[in-house]
Amino acid sequence: MTGQPPTGHPSAAALRSPALLRYLAGQLPSVTCSWAQVVALAWVVVQQDPHALGLVIMLQFLPTLVIGPWFGALADRYDRRRMLIIAESGLALVAAGYAIAAATGALTLPVIYLLAAAWGVINALDTPARRALVPMLVPADLAAAASALTGTAMLFGMTAGSALGGILVSTVGASATFAINAASFAADVVVLATIRTGPSPRVARAAGQVRAGLSYLWRAPLLRSTMITIALLATFGFTVQVSVPILVRVTFAGGPDLVGAAFTAGTAGSLAGMVAAAVRRAPGPPPLAPAAATLAGALLLTAVAPAVPVLLVGLAGAGFAWSVCIIAATATLQTADPAMTGRVMAIFAAVLLGGTAAGGPVAALLADLADPRAPFVVGSLAGVVGARLALAGGRLRRPA
Known part of the structure; x- marks a missing residue:
């Protein structure tokens, strides 16, 4: 993408890109409906067995840890837009599978496990392709602003989708919620087909490209420390997709409407954090250490919440802090060599979602053995340790 040097706030300048606007127009309804599906699936699982939710989350995110870096290498070799179209089409099919199984009474735990694993494999392709595509939609100096804007749109969709999911499951049922999500993915595929970007880097295929990405990351001290901090926080700090539905149902005796409200509080907080970062005028990404410390405080408030209002405040604070953590990490990691961006972001996705995959069963086990x-x-506690790691990492120089 080329053009005249942008003027004004970077976010406003990035929004002048027709490619970015089309991308956001497709992603916003898709993310909204995807998070409605998150609520629907969580409720279906906790009704059958609350502790099975950890395994479902693991199956959804473990493939990103196992094969995500390889898919990241593919995102550096092939056309990223086409890869994203293929992935979004696959996610539409899985959502349709959930809808059909729920409508016919066949959505048992084994079927859920199978569909969750399929979703995880396809999502492992979707994530690096999507994150590597975003910088191609705007001029190079607006890549960070575009990342913040797409993150804001995603969190807005997550917030709206969490509330929508609670309403849909309570009114039209889980099957219809899954079907609506399938339709939203199909619509996004149509939008993506209309976007025109510059050519993808098309790094030539060679042996050891994934290892090269890992080696590059390890040799860059700031990138390395950022990745380790996020791994800790993702695994032990922000396990809300498992811990929140169990806490709501077991401790607060809530239904799908309260599960939706709890997710909405968290994602609304995340949206507020993303907006705050998007309008931030200070140079560079927001600092990771204070965000991790804030996450620690918010999670502690959630843990001791005596009533639903306090619970919602704690989750909102946790969402705010988590989104700032992700923004800080993403902005830092996007300073990588452009030829390595797909692999670095795929490793980031592997760490982020792989941590979620590992943390889900841990959270379910803790809730079972101790207390929700x-x-x-x-x-x-993980937030406290993460803050110390990030503080030490912040003293390191950025890679050249």
Whole structure:
């Protein structure tokens, strides 16, 4: 993408890109409906067996840890837009599978496990392709602003989708919620087909490209410390997709409407954090250490919440802090060599979602063996350790 040097706030300048606007127009409804599906699936699982939710989350995110870096190498070799179209089409099919199984009464735990694993494999392709495509939609000096804007749109969709999911499951049921999500993915594919970008880097295929990405990351001290901090926080700090539905149902005796409200509080907080970062005028990404410390405090408040209003405030604070952590990490990692961006972001996705995959069963086990509040206590401790790691990493120089 080329053009005249942008003027004004970077976010406003990035929004002048027709490619970015089309991308956001497709992603916003898709993310909204995807998070409605998150609520629907969580409720279906906790009704059958609350502790199975950890395994479902693991199956959804473990493939990103295992094969995500390889898919990241593919994102550096092939056309990123076409890869994203293929991935979004696959996610539409999985959502349709959920809808059909729910409508016919066949959505048992084994079927859910199968569909969750399929979703995880396709999402492992979707994530690096999407994150590597975004910088191509705007001039190079607006890549960070475009990343913040797409993150804001995603969190807005997550917030709206969490509320929408609670409403849809309570009114039209889980099957219709899954079907609506499938339709939203199909619509996004149509939008993506209309976007025109410059050519993808098309790094030539060669042996050891994934290893080269890992080696590059390890040799860059700031990138390395950022990745380790996020790994800790993702695994033990922000396990809300498992810990929140269990806490709501077991401790607060809530239904799908309260599960939706709890997710909405967290994602609304995340949206507020993303907006705050998007309008931030200070140079460079927001600092990671204070965000991790704030996450620790919010999770502790959630853990000791005596009533639903306090619970929602704690989750909103946790969402705010988590989004700032992700923004800080993403902005830092996007300073990588452009030829390495796909692999670095794929490793980031592997760490982020792989941490979620590992943390989900841990949170479920803690809730089972101790108390549904226990995962939030452990998460608070992880936030404290993460803040110290990030503070040490912040003193390191950025890679050249």
